[in-house]
Amino acid sequence: MYDVVLDFLQHHWLGQGIVILLQCLAVTVPLLVAVAYMTYVDRKVWGSIQLRRGPNVVGPFGLLQPFADGLKLMLKETIVPSSANGILFLIAPIITFLTALIAWAVVPFSDGWVIANINVGILYLFAISSLGVYGVIIAGWASNSKYAFLGALRSAAQMVSYEVSIGFVLITVLLCVGSLNLNQVVLAQAGGFWHWYFLPLLPMFVIYFVSALAETNRTPFDLPMSEAELVQGFQTEYSSMPFALFFLGEYANMILLSALGSVLFLGGWMAPLPFLPSHAGWGVLWFALKIAFLLFVFSWTKGTLPRYRYDQLMRLGWKVFLPVSLFWVVLTAAVLQFGGWVPKG
Amino acid sequence: MVLQALAFYLFAAVTIASGAMVVVSRNPVYSVLFLILAFFNAAGLFVLIGAEFVAMILVIVYVGAVAVLFLFVVMMLDINLAKIREGFREFLPVGTAIAIVLIVEMLWAVGVIGTRSPTVEAFNKAGPHVATIDNTRAIGQLLYTQYFYLFQVAGAVLLVAMIGAIVLTLRSRPGVRRQKVGEQLYRSKADAISVVKVPSRGGV
Numbered sequence: 001m002y003d004v005v006l007d008f009l010q011h012h013w014l015g016q017g018i019v020i021l022l023q024c025l026a027v028t029v030p031l032l033v034a035v036a037y038m039t040y041v042d043r044k045v046w047g048s049i050q051l052r053r054g055p056n057v058v059g060p061f062g063l064l065q066p067f068a069d070g071l072k073l074m075l076k077e078t079i080v081p082s083s084a085n086g087i088l089f090l091i092a093p094i095i096t097f098l099t100a101l102i103a104w105a106v107v108p109f110s111d112g113w114v115i116a117n118i119n120v121g122i123l124y125l126f127a128i129s130s131l132g133v134y135g136v137i138i139a140g141w142a143s144n145s146k147y148a149f150l151g152a153l154r155s156a157a158q159m160v161s162y163e164v165s166i167g168f169v170l171i172t173v174l175l176c177v178g179s180l181n182l183n184q185v186v187l188a189q190a191g192g193f194w195h196w197y198f199l200p201l202l203p204m205f206v207i208y209f210v211s212a213l214a215e216t217n218r219t220p221f222d223l224p225m226s227e228a229e230l231v232q233g234f235q236t237e238y239s240s241m242p243f244a245l246f247f248l249g250e251y252a253n254m255i256l257l258s259a260l261g262s263v264l265f266l267g268g269w270m271a272p273l274p275f276l277p278s279h280a281g282w283g284v285l286w287f288a289l290k291i292a293f294l295l296f297v298f299s300w301t302k303g304t305l306p307r308y309r310y311d312q313l314m315r316l317g318w319k320v321f322l323p324v325s326l327f328w329v330v331l332t333a334a335v336l337q338f339g340g341w342v343p344k345g
Numbered sequence: 346m347v348l349q350a351l352a353f354y355l356f357a358a359v360t361i362a363s364g365a366m367v368v369v370s371r372n373p374v375y376s377v378l379f380l381i382l383a384f385f386n387a388a389g390l391f392v393l394i395g396a397e398f399v400a401m402i403l404v405i406v407y408v409g410a411v412a413v414l415f416l417f418v419v420m421m422l423d424i425n426l427a428k429i430r431e432g433f434r435e436f437l438p439v440g441t442a443i444a445i446v447l448i449v450e451m452l453w454a455v456g457v458i459g460t461r462s463p464t465v466e467a468f469n470k471a472g473p474h475v476a477t478i479d480n481t482r483a484i485g486q487l488l489y490t491q492y493f494y495l496f497q498v499a500g501a502v503l504l505v506a507m508i509g510a511i512v513l514t515l516r517s518r519p520g521v522r523r524q525k526v527g528e529q530l531y532r533s534k535a536d537a538i539s540v541v542k543v544p545s546r547g548g549v
Contacts (some may be wrong), residue, residue, distance in 0.1 A: 097459025119479045123401035
């Protein structure tokens with residue numbers, strides 16, 4: 001019986017389809033739960049920073065708050081402004097949500113636990129994350145509202161600027177690994193936390209994290225949604241489910257960038273000490289802990305730092321991060337070449 | 346195999362259809378969005394022939410950067426498409442001629458007509474075989490050895506274009522107040538704050 005089922009799943013096209021579907025569900029469902037609880041953790045962390053309690057009414061410790069919020073959003077009426085471009089107005093949040101989800105196809109959760117173990121995994125992630133900007137810019141244009149449009153322009157300019165430095169950060173890591181495959185990136189950092197890349201590439205790790213904040217429009221770079229000037233930026237005209245999709249997409253993007261950060265710099269699913277197990281389920285545990293740590297830093301910055309001014313933001317991206325990361329690419333290449341550490345592919 | 350063929354026809358059909366929509370659609374923003382769709386499906390075609398590196402670079406460079414700038418410009422400018430369309434019939438023969446030249450070149454390059462072009466032959470001879478090596482590495486090995494000078498020249502051309510764009514748009518306007526970040530950072534408490542003893546009824 002068992003053999004028959006296994007054979008069907010492995011060789012019949014329908015069985016293979018079912019397996020792929022189950023794999024996708026196994027990634028997306030925990031991801032969406034993580035997104036829901038990320039909103040809860042965010043509010044709890046800010047609450048603690050501001051000496052408040054945060055959500056504590058719905059369910060024990062307020063644990064059911066995210067579901068209450070989700071339900072509330074779902075039951076609201078979807079309003080499409082009469083002057084908006086109907087089709088694009090509804091496509092925009094779908095693009096944001098979809099790009100945040102499909103990127104997870106190449107993220108390795110444990111040794112070999114990945115939906116698509118492709119050779120150009122890093123480039124795929126970079127390509128998909130560069131698509132997120134379309135959701136924003138289309139939303140801003142289709143809303144046909146000044147606030148939304150200005151917010152979208154700011155956001156798009158910001159995302160495009162900081163992508164450049166993220167690109168250079170990726171290149172330095174690639175130089176050290178010698179492969180574009182994300183599983184190889186993790187394997188290259190095997191053997192305890194002192195082998196992880198955040199130590200030799202510390203400046204790049206900092207640049208990566210700050211750029212990730214800018215990519216996801218989080219404080220101190222949340223200019224696209226600065227309430228005092230632009231109401232809610234490109235989301236101003238959105239309500240109900242389309243708004244919820246934007247919201248989910250943004251949080252999923254944050255988790256994605258944290259995951260990428262932990263793969264590139266914190267050893268992905270590797271255990272912090274060499275004698276600890278990091279196979280199968282253990283790998284998922286270490287990976288989740290690292291992501292949770294980076295997400296905590298996301299909330300922490302939001303609770304601590306004031307907002308940047310627009311010109312300061314652009315100056316930081318183009319005049320500080322770009323030259324520094326470019327210099328670091330050249331330096332890393334030189335050190336690898338002349339130190340004899342060029343990875344053999 | 347059937348699935349691959351289906352995927353090919355899907356990607357190819359959508360590429361051509363969206364390419365046509367780029368030219369036909371009345372709203373320039375729609376044109377750019379269809380252009381993006383065309384890029385995407387072209388990337389899908391590259392993946393199908395096993396050129397995943399080219400596919401990813403196509404998405405990163407064209408969809409992620411170039412098309413965003415197109416979209417920016419098109420959204421900001423108030424383009425009157427009817428005015429642009431006026432010269433359509435006038436330029437139709439020129440456009441058709443260019444299209445025909447391009448098609449003939451492409452057919453010649455892949456060897457459908459005439460003999461195979463020398464570059465393709467050279468590539469096949471020189472290149473590391475794709476079956477034994479992943480194609481990111483293969484492209485790197487070719488670009489930095491056989492085509493090194495061409496690669497450098499391409500880089501130089503891009504640099505010149507970049508400097509040209511900066512020179513064309515750089516202008517110094519009088520009377521613009523700029524944020525001088527260095528000065529702002531070097532301000533200390535001593536030169537920013539002064540404590541004044543104000544005599545009562547006297548004012549400052």
